[in-house]
Amino acid sequence: MNEADKLNARALAKHKRRFLRFFPNGFKDQRYIEWERTYKWEAHKLWESLLNKKEFGRLLRTRQFDTIATRALQVESRTNFLFSFEKMALRDALHMGAGAETFSGGLYTLLYERGAHKELFVQWIMSVAQLPRKKSRVLSWPVLTFFPFIAQPSKHIIMKPSAMKIAAEELDYDLEYSSKPSYTTYERLLHLADLTGEAIADLSPADYHDLQTFLWVIGSAEYQRLGQEI
Helix, strand or coil: CCHHHCCCHHHHHHHHHHHHHHCCCHHHCHHHHHHHHHHHHHHHHHHHHHHCHHHHHHHHHCCCHHHHHHHHHHHHCCCCCCCHHHHHHHHHHHCCCCHHHHHHHHHHHHHHCCCCHHHHHHHHHHHHHCCCCCCCCCCCHHHHHHHHHHHCCCCCCCCCHHHHHHHHHHCCCCCCCCCCCCHHHHHHHHHHHHHHHHHCHHHCCCCHHHHHHHHHHHHCHHHHHHHCCC
């Protein structure tokens, strides 16, 4: 491992102590479960019910693209990851022209087709970039990474840029951030999460839902405010 790819151990220890001030029992803490874990996992379970591989494939084969889009938006509505303008841009895109078809094919390929992780993710970037645009652009980091994060939390993480950039800076990690979505930045975010997971292994994070939250606690304005209250 390159020195540049190591986390700042002192900073990590500080933020681990801070995380435990919010959630004394770590990822098993009842407050953590209520605040952070449950809604993500409920959205994942809904995805598994509505768009698991078998059902998603059946809908795709029968060209029920609008149904796929409607179900995906139903899952998204259970969470608060996307800003209102991102929600609107996504909904507009999936209801215009071939938007639902482009979205459906691209997402199925990413989640359920075999292939190199980089190639599949780059294809997904291209699919989202091709979605029709009404007002706001559709290709944002949160829109791009939300569905894989919810569908496959053992493989994917969500990029919320402001918080993740701060978390990376706090841990002295070069995220190689680009506002234009790229596999390079996404791979670096996964690597940051993996390194963090190794460093807090004693807390037993279950997946990227947990690791994303740990980084979110470091970098988000929400937890900066809450930290002043405890």
